[in-house]
Amino acid sequence: MTGQEPDAVLSVENLTKDYPGVRAVDDVSFSIQSRTIHCLVGENGAGKSTLVKMLTGALKPTSGTMKVRGADYRPGNPHDAREGGIATLFQELHVVDELTVQENLTLGMEESRFGFLVKSDLDRRVVATLKAIEPSIDPATRVSRLSVAQKQIVEIARAASSGASVIIMDEPTAALSEREVERLFGVIRRLRESDVTVVYISHKLDEIFDLGDAVTVLRDGKHIATKPLSEVAGRAELIQMMIGRTVFQSYTPRDTVTDDTVLVARNLSNHLLQDVSFHINRGEIVGFYGLVGAGKTEIARAVFGADRFTGSVHFKGKDIGGSPERAIASGIALVPEERRTQGLFTSMTIRENIPVMNLRRLSNGGVYRSSAERAAAVEYVGKLSIATDTIEKHAEKLSGGNQQKVVLSKCLFADADLLLLDEPTRGVDVGAKTEIYAIIRDLADRGNAVAVFSSELEEVLGLCDRILLLFSGSLEEEIANGPEVDVAHILHVVTGGGEHAVQ
Amino acid sequence: MTVSTATEATARPGRRLSDEAFITSLVAAVAVGLFIVASVAVPNFFQPLSMLNLITNNWAVISLGVGVSFLLVSGNFDLSVGGIVALSGVLAVWFAQAPDGANALSTGFGFPTWLAIVCAMAGALAVGGLNALFVVALRVPSIIVTLGAMMVARGIAQVITQGSQRNTNLPDDFGVLGNLTMFGTSVKLPVVLMIVLVLVAVFIEKKTVFGRLTYWIGANPVAARLSGINNALHLTRLYLFSAAIAGAVGILLASEFKSGFSNRGTLMEFDALVISLLGGIAITGGFGSVIGMVFGALILAVVTSAATGMVLSPDWQFILKAIAVFLAIVTQTWALARRNR
Numbered sequence: 001m002t003g004q005e006p007d008a009v010l011s012v013e014n015l016t017k018d019y020p021g022v023r024a025v026d027d028v029s030f031s032i033q034s035r036t037i038h039c040l041v042g043e044n045g046a047g048k049s050t051l052v053k054m055l056t057g058a059l060k061p062t063s064g065t066m067k068v069r070g071a072d073y074r075p076g077n078p079h080d081a082r083e084g085g086i087a088t089l090f091q092e093l094h095v096v097d098e099l100t101v102q103e104n105l106t107l108g109m110e111e112s113r114f115g116f117l118v119k120s121d122l123d124r125r126v127v128a129t130l131k132a133i134e135p136s137i138d139p140a141t142r143v144s145r146l147s148v149a150q151k152q153i154v155e156i157a158r159a160a161s162s163g164a165s166v167i168i169m170d171e172p173t174a175a176l177s178e179r180e181v182e183r184l185f186g187v188i189r190r191l192r193e194s195d196v197t198v199v200y201i202s203h204k205l206d207e208i209f210d211l212g213d214a215v216t217v218l219r220d221g222k223h224i225a226t227k228p229l230s231e232v233a234g235r236a237e238l239i240q241m242m243i244g245r246t247v248f249q250s251y252t253p254r255d256t257v258t259d260d261t262v263l264v265a266r267n268l269s270n271h272l273l274q275d276v277s278f279h280i281n282r283g284e285i286v287g288f289y290g291l292v293g294a295g296k297t298e299i300a301r302a303v304f305g306a307d308r309f310t311g312s313v314h315f316k317g318k319d320i321g322g323s324p325e326r327a328i329a330s331g332i333a334l335v336p337e338e339r340r341t342q343g344l345f346t347s348m349t350i351r352e353n354i355p356v357m358n359l360r361r362l363s364n365g366g367v368y369r370s371s372a373e374r375a376a377a378v379e380y381v382g383k384l385s386i387a388t389d390t391i392e393k394h395a396e397k398l399s400g401g402n403q404q405k406v407v408l409s410k411c412l413f414a415d416a417d418l419l420l421l422d423e424p425t426r427g428v429d430v431g432a433k434t435e436i437y438a439i440i441r442d443l444a445d446r447g448n449a450v451a452v453f454s455s456e457l458e459e460v461l462g463l464c465d466r467i468l469l470l471f472s473g474s475l476e477e478e479i480a481n482g483p484e485v486d487v488a489h490i491l492h493v494v495t496g497g498g499e500h501a502v503q
Numbered sequence: 504m505t506v507s508t509a510t511e512a513t514a515r516p517g518r519r520l521s522d523e524a525f526i527t528s529l530v531a532a533v534a535v536g537l538f539i540v541a542s543v544a545v546p547n548f549f550q551p552l553s554m555l556n557l558i559t560n561n562w563a564v565i566s567l568g569v570g571v572s573f574l575l576v577s578g579n580f581d582l583s584v585g586g587i588v589a590l591s592g593v594l595a596v597w598f599a600q601a602p603d604g605a606n607a608l609s610t611g612f613g614f615p616t617w618l619a620i621v622c623a624m625a626g627a628l629a630v631g632g633l634n635a636l637f638v639v640a641l642r643v644p645s646i647i648v649t650l651g652a653m654m655v656a657r658g659i660a661q662v663i664t665q666g667s668q669r670n671t672n673l674p675d676d677f678g679v680l681g682n683l684t685m686f687g688t689s690v691k692l693p694v695v696l697m698i699v700l701v702l703v704a705v706f707i708e709k710k711t712v713f714g715r716l717t718y719w720i721g722a723n724p725v726a727a728r729l730s731g732i733n734n735a736l737h738l739t740r741l742y743l744f745s746a747a748i749a750g751a752v753g754i755l756l757a758s759e760f761k762s763g764f765s766n767r768g769t770l771m772e773f774d775a776l777v778i779s780l781l782g783g784i785a786i787t788g789g790f791g792s793v794i795g796m797v798f799g800a801l802i803l804a805v806v807t808s809a810a811t812g813m814v815l816s817p818d819w820q821f822i823l824k825a826i827a828v829f830l831a832i833v834t835q836t837w838a839l840a841r842r843n844r
Contacts, residue, residue, distance in 0.1 A: 306729060328731035336729050345722040347789055349521075356719055356730045363712045370710075392521065410730065468768070 008070075009034040009197045010055075010086070010166050015064035017050050020383070024050040026221040027064070029489040031165070033215075037188060037198045039208045042218035042456060043242055048201055051170055051218070055199075056088045076467075087159030088168040095143050096149050100128040102127065102139035129161040130154075132194060133187045141352065149180035150436050160196055167191065168199040172291050173207060185211055185248050203291045205495045219239040239491045250462050251481050254444065256283040257465050262449045263332075263418055265303060267311035272298050272473040275311075280418065280449045285440065287464030287481075288453045290494050292300055294470040295451035297337050300420045303327075303451075328357055333416035335407050336374050338452075339400075343407040346396035351377040351390060355397050357414035379407035384439065401432025408428050408439060418449045427458060437463055461485065469493045526783035526835055527795045533831070534801040541809035548812050550683060557804040559690065562697040563588070563752050563768075565800045568773040568782075569704045571746025572796045575779050577741055578721040578788025579645040582633055584749040584775055586656030588768030591753030593660040593669065596763030601672045606679040608664070616676050622752045625721045630656050631746025635739040653772060655700035660765040670762030681759030691757045700748070704793045717741065721788030777824060778803055781831045 011031030018026050023045040041253045042048050043261050053059040055066065057075030066073045068084050075081040095104050105126035127139050134153045143151060152172055159167050169188075173181045187210060188198055204210060208215060209229060215238070217224040232238055239274035259280040260287070268276040272295050280286050288296045302309040305322045313320060319376045320330045327334075345353050354377050355362045362372050365400065377391040383407045388398065395406055403425065411419055421440065440463060444450050454460050460467055461481065469477045469490060476493050542549035558565075567584045569754065574581045598619035600611020630652050663669075683692040708714040716737050718729045728734050749768075757763050776801040782799030784791025806827050807820045 304729075323733075324729050325731045325733050334729060336726075341723070342725050345719060345726055345789070347716070347722050352715075352718070356727070356732070359715075361713050366711050366713065368710055368712050369714055414731075 007034045008032060009068065010073075010199075011067045012055075013052075013067070015051070015054065015066065016062045017054060017059060018062045024221050025054070025061075025218075026216070026493045029064075029221040030216050030223055030226040032197060032199065034165075034197055034492065035192055035195055036156075036213040037192055037200055037211055039212035039215040040199060040201045040218070041205070041208060041215060041238065041242060046218040046242075047221040048218055049170070050221075051203065052088065052170060052199075054079060055081070055086060055168060056160055059144050061074070082162060082164070083162065084166040085330065086168065087164035087166070088170070089152065089155055089171060089172055090170055092215075093148070093151050093155060095154055095432060096231070097142070097144035099143060100139065101137060101141050101143055101146070101154055104154055105130065105139070105141055105161060106496055107158070114462075122429075126161040130157040133160065133190045134155055134183075147180065149176050151175075152184065156187060160191060160194070164196065164407070165201060166197045168201070170201045171203065171292070172200075173202065173204065181207070196198075203495060205238055206495070208238070209235070219244055235492060235495075235497060236488065239488045239495075243487050243491065251483075252285065253465075253482065254283075254285075254441070254465060256445050256447065258283045258447075264314045264315055265299075265311065266314075268299060268302050268309050268313070269311055270298060270302065270307065270309040273302065273309065274474040276470075276475045278468055278475065278478070279312075280451055282417075282449050283447050284466065285450045285452060285464045287454075287467040288451065289457060289460045289461035289467055289490070290455065290470030291457055293472070294455075294494065295421055295473040296455070296470060298421045298473070299470075300334060300451070300453050304332060304420055306334070318443075328371060328414055328416070330422065331415075331417040333357060333411035333414045333418070334420045335404075335411055335422060335424055337426075339403055339407050343410070344395045345396065349387065349392045349394055350381065350398075350406055351391040354380055354409045354413055357410050361413070376413060380413065384409055384412075385435065390418065399429070399432075401428040401436075404428050404436065412439075412443075416448070418444060418451070420451050420453070422453045423455065424452060425454075425456070457487070457490065461487070471496055482488075516582075522839060523783075523790065523792055523795075526790075526839065527792055527798070529781050529835065529838060530781070530795045530798040530802070533834075534798045534805065537802060537805045537809075541805050541812075545809045545812040548809060553808070555690075557801060557808065559694045561800050561804050562694045563756060564771055564774045564778060565797060566693075566697045566700055566748055567745075567771055568778050568800060569700055569793055570741075570748040570795045571775040572779045572782070572784055572791065572793050573704070573708075573771075574645075574745055575776075575784045575786065576721045576788060576791050577717045577722060577738060579594040579638060579738065579741070580649055580776070581634065581742065581745045582646065582649040582772045582776070583652035583656060584745060585768040585770060585772035586653035587630050587746055587749035588631065588659075588753035588771055589660040589758065589765050590656040591623040592767055593663050593753075593763035593765060594626045594758030595619050595667045595754045596673065596677075597663055597829050598622045598668060599673055599677050601674070604672045608667065608669050609652055611669070611672065614625050615838055616674055616679075619677075620754055626746065627746050627750025627753065629745055631743045632739075634746070635742040638663075638742070639735040639738050648815050649772075656764065657769075657815055660763075664763060664782040666764045666765060668762050668764040670760075670764075673761055678761040681755045681757070691759075693752075696751075696755070701793060701797060708793055713740075717787055721785075721790070723789070734814070752770075774803070777828055781828060785836055795835050799831075802831065 007495055008031035010214055013029045015025055015028045040048055050059065054061050057077045057080050073084050096107065101121060106122055130137060130139060137150055137153065143154060156167065172184060176184060191198055200212060212229045214226065214228050215232060216226040219242060258281055261279050262282050263280040268278045276299060288299060290296055292338050301307040303313050304324055305327045306324050315330055315332060320326055340346055351373060355373050362369050381388060381391055386405045395403060425436055440450055450462055452460065464481055466482055467479050471494055528573050571581050571584060598612045598614045599616055600609065602610060602613040606611035634649055634652050637643045637646045680692060684690060685692055716732055719732060720734050720737060724734055756767055778799040779796045780786060781802050782795030784796060803824060806823050810819055810823050811817055
């Protein structure tokens, strides 16, 4: 699947990207045919986003070449990519709410003379493009009055009218309802008719079969296959290509799992969750696995009392009520999803970060015991091997892995019986990952209950005794981890294939 | 590595100044430096009495600065303190005035002085509670809420005094508190109270859980909440704390002058904010100290009184304050960035 095919609009050859210690994209070569919808699939960490970043000029490849219509293409920045005819639609929207649709479409392309805007045929052109792909949007409407889906379409129209021949879309349907997805698909198909090539990235396999002409599968940074979707025999084959035969789990059954239930959650529902019920036992590591937006974070935050929900959470037989303060007081601690904005006091030192969740342990009648605080900091820096020369180092100056260890220290210091770990190893290097896994196992071995909320299958399979599979806010299935666990089945369920299997 | 990290960490606590100590020393150095320059350059500036006056003339603003500093550290503004000073002073006078005055402005409730003071404090705390309600429960930005509360408080004071002042028909003991001199010197009670307040505030800030909570909330309110801190309760306490200080200042000033004046304390909220910022408290919250604020007040006092001692007319003091604030904040930002590069 290498080399130049007659009608390739975009091709990459031997493309490689190295990060310190990791090869994120490994010798990838494939080409994308003109006027097709080309899907890019792979698990988290397979190298999709690194590849896209290289195509859009946000990252420079370590080696290898990229070509657009046969000509060498070396974008130094996103602007170069636009010039080269490649536009990207990111998950976050880049439209200006206060301007009209038409003003948004011409933004940054206005023609001026002596600083004054002059009329050109630009306006006519962008309106024509918009009419062609979505006639129902009035160019004179303010963007703030549009829905998320419509805003996305405005962005697509902007990309198309800027003359892009390739538009990359990164999970464009993540925030859309089913009807809006249909509408977006209509737009994408009309784009193809008007000679635009779409590179479509999604975790939802149904969408890929619905929409795509061809698919490229990446796994562990390597190119697995590029072929027309008509030659792919259903979801099973695609999943097989995504996960391969690699046995990437190192799970060994743990003997400290008890039947002593500490947490019972019943019928948790909110804007995303639908009737989620589960329990967690003492000594057990329970994994919540699902794609981005499946409801993992929402469950963790509901149990912790950080968000409103309906339903009940009972911890050790008691209703713990709806605030993090009370959750911590009754023995639950949370490692939040975003460590820099939700977990850490980045402008403060390691010493000042660690004690915050258990102030009773460090104070006497409201008077703070600074010596005990220092001792605790030294103890946890040692215990979790946080790499720093002093406990007085500001948290913002630590690496991702060490920051995460500081957040973990906070929770460990709280002496909680149940730890909720939301993406505990996101953005953490491999070495620190292994250390964090060891800490988690050790906690469970000592009788604590641990819930791991993760979008990395490898993590869940390597660590958890029991795995709950989520898809779009509901709990689809519960499976026990073990050597015979069916990875293909798990992926089938979390990509939306299991809706009718349960319930 | 584990072991060596741990021992290293214990071996060198405090060998390097913390950022906070660094900024506080910087502010202190500037204050002392300015004082020396003023003593050399300005005739009659260096006299024991003028040094004492630097502090005693500013007891009200420094006291207000304590509450304002704590709130700034927590990431919130309190612009209502000047208005509360006017309100509580006017209320105290009104409640204490005898009920049988010749006209409306000399007629009050005839409460005994202690009761009048209690009622005036209640009025001050009510404004603080209003601040807390809007900031905490309704999540309105504190700069707007407290700006509104300032106008409400001063507005009520203006209505009660009919835009003027109440200074007649007061019991004799009403003027005691504000004019009591201490230890056989000319130092008045409010100055001593201010010093006690600063010492207590420093203790709270450095040594208590309450002080620590303020920093955590200011550094990252989201993480603070997820770490089990009750932000709402703490901010409510801080607003009440600040309002109580402002209420007490207002009552002491009313007692000192034996009058309730609706324009008293005008611009004090800005002076309190300015000395806090001069003292190195970060406007974004999470950083700063009360000691720094006190040195900030000294910087401002030296600059303004030195200017008056020179040929400059008092009309220049706003411009001088502005220059001092700009210079101080630019210097601090630059020094911190350089140090943490």
